[in-house]
Amino acid sequence: MKALTVQELHNLAMNIVGRKLEEEGYEFMGVNSKLKRNPQFVCLKNKQLHFIIVRNIAFPNDPTVYDQGMAMKVKEHALKQDAKTYYAGVGLYNAEDRALPVYLNESYIVDYHGLIEL
Numbered sequence: 012m013k014a015l016t017v018q019e020l021h022n023l024a025m026n027i028v029g030r031k032l033e034e035e036g037y038e039f040m041g042v043n044s045k046l047k048r049n050p051q052f053v054c055l056k057n058k059q060l061h062f063i064i065v066r067n068i069a070f071p072n073d074p075t076v077y078d079q080g081m082a083m084k085v086k087e088h089a090l091k092q093d094a095k096t097y098y099a100g101v102g103l104y105n106a107e108d109r110a111l112p113v114y115l116n117e118s119y120i121v122d123y124h125g126l127i128e129l
Contacts, residue, residue: 014112017067018046023113024067024101025051027123037061049085050096060094062086063126067101070109074100074122086129097126 015023025044032039032054040060041053050062064085068074077098089096102122105111113119 012114012117014114019115020067020103020113021046021065023103024099025065027101027121028052028063028065028099031123031125032063049081050089053094060089060092062089062092062094062096063099064097065099065101067103068122070102070104072102074102075124075127076100077127082129096129098129099123099126 022044029039029042029052032052035056037054037056039052040055043049043051049064051065052061052063054061054063062085064077064082066077077100082096082098086096100123102120103113104120104122105113106118106120109120
């Protein structure tokens with residue numbers, strides 16, 4: 012069994028959020044999958060620009076809790092662009108035992124509560 016890397020978990024979280032954004036009618040203007048580069052998504056919906064920060068959150072941490080300092084830096088940048096800012100935390104857990112890593116081609120649990128406006 013191969014545990015997913017930090018980058019692979021980040022990409023999986025981005026895919027989960029990206030699919031949800033598509034379903035909700037967001038148009039992608041920019042996508043950034045590099046770790047620690049923000050925001051991950053720059054989207055347009057109803058002529059409004061949206062900056063979306065995506066984070067994979069490991070068990071036992073709460074996916075709705077985010078780094079306030081990082082979030083405020085992104086929000087300050089977004090305000091200069093007349094954009095709204097959101098945080099999307101995605102908990103990805105091993106389905107057999109949350110304390111174990113998420114393994115490639117194994118079941119996992121998604122704990123995602125949607126966008127949190129900053």
